[in-house]
Amino acid sequence: MLTSTYIHIPGIGKSVEKKIWSTGTHSWEDFLEKKDIIPIAASKSKKICQGVEESMEKLDANDSEYFASLMPSSEHWRGFRSFSDSVAYVDIETTGLSPSSSKITVIGIYNGKEVKSFVHGINLDEVVEELAKYKYLVTFNGARFDLPFIKKEYPQIEFNQMHADIMYSLRRIGYSGGLKKIEVNLGISRSEDTTGIDGFEAVRLWNRYERGNEDALDLLLEYNREDIVNLEKILELTYEDLMEHTFGSR
Template identity: 60%
Template structure:
């Protein structure tokens, strides 16, 4: 979808992007080849062509920060198919809801084949280096929750990557509510041990662990791991619908 995108170009909004698509031009290459098909001033066409060539160079260089800065945050999902080979699906657990008062307890990061868990008091600081390895981050409600928490405790993490907060593009295609509800709508099952658990259970398990219950930590880690693994399943199942919805808007 990124190569179908024009709204990252200065001066191009959604209305003009829709006009370009409606003229039968979808990809960047098609725009360069079929500029006569779109009725906009020639000076604007020239600027768009120059920006397409610039975008192509940045894409060839795998420059995620270029697109992260240029794309509206709600449209970062468009880059998924071209940056999925450098994606990290992440989720945090905390002691509560306020970054000012509460603390991160666990950070889970899944790269599509391996999940890594970072636990307060054990290896939490190591996740700073892990985040730096990826060009694309995927979360659910991460823009409002996970990232503010992480920035509060680890301000050295700049988060210049593309970031897909799945909550928003999922809403556009009819999947509202929380992560667990959406999983059920998509037929994604949790393990017997974690089925029905939520964020309040995560807080409870951490408190039990602090009192010496190591099994509580094991269950919390499993719960978090299912969160991050399921994020990949969700976007793989729904990305084609996101593209279809955008192109028909």
Template identity: 40%
Template sequence: MIDKTFQLIKGIGPVTEKKLWELGFKNWKDIIESTCPENFSSNLWEKLTSELPAINRALSNFKIIEIKKYIPKKLRWQLIPTVIDQIAYLDIETTGLFPSDSYITTIAVYDGNKIYNFIRDQNLNEFPEFIKNYNAITTFNGKQFDIPFIKQELNIKIPHIHFDLRFLLHRLGYSGGLKKIEKKLGINRGDLTDIDGYCAVLLWNKYKRTKNERYLHTLLAYNNEDVINLETLLYRTFNGLIKKYKIPFELIKINKKSFINPLKPDMDILNEIFEIYKEYS
């Protein structure tokens, strides 16, 4: 669908793009195979016909460095349909807010079909090689939280196309944390509704002290729920932006949440954590 966008070319904004659509040019192929229409800038047309083939080649070969060069950050969300089967929905849990004095405890990745968990002192070191399987990632506030932690602790680069829902949702008028936005959109977390990041810290600390797997499994269930919901949020965000900007893209079909979290929280463990939480709040 990104091939319906002409704002990738310097000098073309929303007004000129709309004019091209009205003239019958629905995609890059239409431009490349046509001659400059009357009453249209010959300079802009030359830019279109010379630059669009290069952008198309970069996308066909999926050369991320070139794609980032050609497609401005503000327009990269329009790549979502192009990479929809190549997205890793990613979320981390940590012992604190800053990489300088905290560390990653778990990472959850959902690819639309399966959940993958990476756990400190178990298989966290496998994450750098694993994430290379994907061309894009989706996070919530990952640019400011998840990615800085991952880069520092695992000493890797994350060159992927990155859809950060915190900032994309802000364009649609949604602000606040992930769970607040989920609630506004009617996304239900079931037994995990009242758990937050601090509860995740408590669960990890209890697991490390006791080695009781029930604490770890409850933490992983929470981490999993975050990434499962990111898929629905991404689709709804894309559709919302299409409607807001009145772009002639097809909407993404949103199916009722069908993927079931493979891990369930232990309710006795949750009640224990909530009691500890109350003591510190």
């Protein structure tokens, strides 16, 4: 989808992008071949050609920061396939809802192969180095919740990667509500041990752990693990629908 995108080019909006798509031009290479027959002004066509050539160079260089800085945050989901070899699915657990009065207890990161858990009082600080490894982040409500919490705890983290907060993109194709509801709608099941656990119960599990219950921490980590692993499942199941919806909304 990224290589069909033009709205990151300065001065190019969605109306021009849709006009390009309406000609059956769905890739940058197609545009460069068909630029003379696409019905847009010559000055705009020249600008797009320059932007496309630069974008191809940046993508070849695996430069996600370039696209993150130019593309509306609501459209960062488009870069998922292009940076799928450097994706971090991120979810946090906290003691409350406000970064100013609550603390992070767990940060979970799943890179598509393994889950890494960072726990307050054990290894939470290591998340700074870990997050810097990835060119693309995926969260659910992370723009309003997870990333602000992490940023307050670790202001040195720049979060200059592309970031797909799929809560918003999923709404476009009819999936509303919380993460657990969407999982059910997509046929994704949780383990017997974690079914029914929510954010409030996660706080209680942490409190039990702080009182010496190690099993409570194990369950909290399993709950967090399923959160991040399921983010990948959700995005894989819905990405084609997102593409179809975007191309079809001409």
